[in-house]
Amino acid sequence: MRLNCASTRLLCGLFSASAFALTFTGCANKAAETGPAAGGNSASAPIIVGEFASMTGAQATFGSSTDKGVQLAAAEINKAGGIDGHKIAIHLENDEGQPDAAATAVKKLITEDKAIAILGEVASKNSIAAAPFCNSNRVPMISPSSTNPKVTQTGPYIFRVCFIDPFQGTVAAKFVTGTLKAKTAAVLYDKTSDYSNGLQDFFQKAFVAQGGKIVLVRTYQAGDPDFRSSLTTIKAANPDILYVPGYYNEVGTIARQARQLGIKAPLVGGDGWESPILIEGAGGPGGALEGSYFTDHSALDEKDPVVKKFVESYKAANSGQSPDALTGQGYDAAGVLFAAIKAAGKPEGGDYNTDAFRAKVRDAIAATKGYAGATGDITLDADRNAKKSAVVLQIKGNNYKNVIATFQP
Amino acid sequence: MHDFPQQILIGLQLGSIYALIALGYTMVYGVLKLINFAHGDVYMVGAYAGIGAAWLLGTWLPTVVHLPSLIPSPLGAVLVLLASMMICGLLGLLIEQAAYRPLRTRAWIAPAVFLGAAVGYVAYGIATNANRTPVSAVIIGVVAWAGLAALLYTTQRRRSPGTGSRLTALITAIGVSLFLENFGVLPQIFSSDPRFFPNDPPIARLSPNVETGLIFTVSVVLMIALTYIVTRTRIGKAIRAVSFDADAAALMGINTDRVIAFTFALGAALAGAAGVLVFGLQHTKFDPYVGVLYGLKAFVAAVLGGIGNIPGAVLGGLIMGLAETLVVAYGPNVGIDSTYRDAVAFFLLILILLFRPAGLLGKFAPEKV
Structure with a gap:
């Protein structure tokens, strides 16, 4: 080694300085983090609730809304x-x-943060990836808006405060045969998404049961560069409606390419369309999604006093912006959980972080009946799903919350 | 089958995009025998460069941008295309200077500036997160930067030029690719949230066939320009000479480093154009990882046609695009799901390489560029 003398000294100095800085700050951070958690059973220690959400990535607005x-x-x-x-x-x-990141997030929340319960997720595939870990560790998990039936089938500790896809698919089928008088439908769905896969299946069954005919089924994968090849064959089949139970990002592109190819049929979708940037992705107000329909949890009708209070306090906290249905679902999931923790009473010894207390909270969540939420009354059934009504919304201009119909369970 | 012509058009359009990207792979391989895996990510940067240029020029995005449309739209579209090509060309140049050249020569200034800046920024970030005062965080960042520069200076002086192994360069290319993706994911850079050109292209609403034709035509024009540069200009002659025998070319007085840098810039500019064409006209969303799959398929296209061979890259791209489109369009009729589009494309590669190991045009090419 014939290293230059001056630079060697410089390098050594640099490494030792940064090593010192890292050790020092590492210690300081650890002390700050363990401070409140260590006193888990003291009189005023906070109750830790874990939440995992897609704050960035392909479904970023799902996470931020919730x-x-x-x-x-x-x-x-x-x-x-x-x-x-x-x-x-x-x-x-x-x-x-990402499902694998969802599983990792939940592991961290349970093993490191010692969360008493978990809230999340919106996308069904992420909830399905995280649920087994919650269930096997006996930590209650409430999904705000994952609609695939498999989510709560994981086990007794997994709940949701929304309807499930067999109902949503039936609502969509009843709506398009009843109100839109559709006789034929084509389906274009994301084969890699549990949500899209399940919903299209339930829609197809219900649509055929209502006397409709599925003329064509095509699949895509999230991230496909282009949908025009499939859309061209769909155009040739000339369906009355095109059912696209995907997420908002792909829907915008699909709608634009469908209109560009001259498909006039309305697009119909599910609650995966719900996003503040849905219309922007379809080319702005009056763009490709104008007049299309989707099924959703709630339109947050302000005639109801509970909804009105929620909308007002949300606007006050978020500089006048209006909440969307996923925000309402997140609010209700948290509300149901807090009510259950209250109902479970004071834990023995004042320690919330025990399996015994989590089991009590689980039982209290399972017993939820007639909870007056922002998205409707929530009663959990034996399968730990909420029985709730669904709305059909139409996109007009910049507004995607025009209620066309409401369906009771 | 009456939509067959339409499907062929869509396939040709997709294929011409693959071809544009594949050209960059093939040219760099020609002069350097290096598979530049960062090329797909240059294409991704091209899409972001396009949306940035459109924003600056106030064209293409009238619903979002508050600036008035400063220039007539079709001209704006051309400017956006050129701006993206220029930015990507510069990026290609920068990648070559900062990452690949130091492996072949004693160059140390460019990597010291750019790699040092990255290391300094990371050190600054760690220091800030550790609640150090801003001044000391900046000092730590600068010290890390200077440290790396000193390290490069001392090690590069001892390197004997021209002995870098090809494996090192290949692994560096993978590193650059991962760097571009993960750097793009940072919230301050592109963030991982998907984006799209929110509005229809400024050239009014196009019928799909016109649009397909437009993408195809622009690609062909760029390919003709490339062929002209490679076969009819001095620098093109130099590129061919370097790709034929780099050492002999250097002995004849050709500045091989300059030729290599120019090749990188040329290939990267084509990838940038592809980025604007795809995402600007096709309305697809893009995120920092979008270059991975496109890059892989374009690489396959280059190998399919015979890597190092320019007409081969174009042919390979078109074959890939058509195969994929036809699988999506007619696969479901014979029980092949349309999600097999990628699988079929890669199967095709294995099949062709079994019969022609050098690629379709690989053997017949007397010169490699």
């Missing part, structure tokens, strides 16, 4: 003094919309 609802619910209960003097602390983990 998180705003969860944060609002937590802020409200903390303002009112918390639960038995304990504040709620929401620990948020970003899963970037």
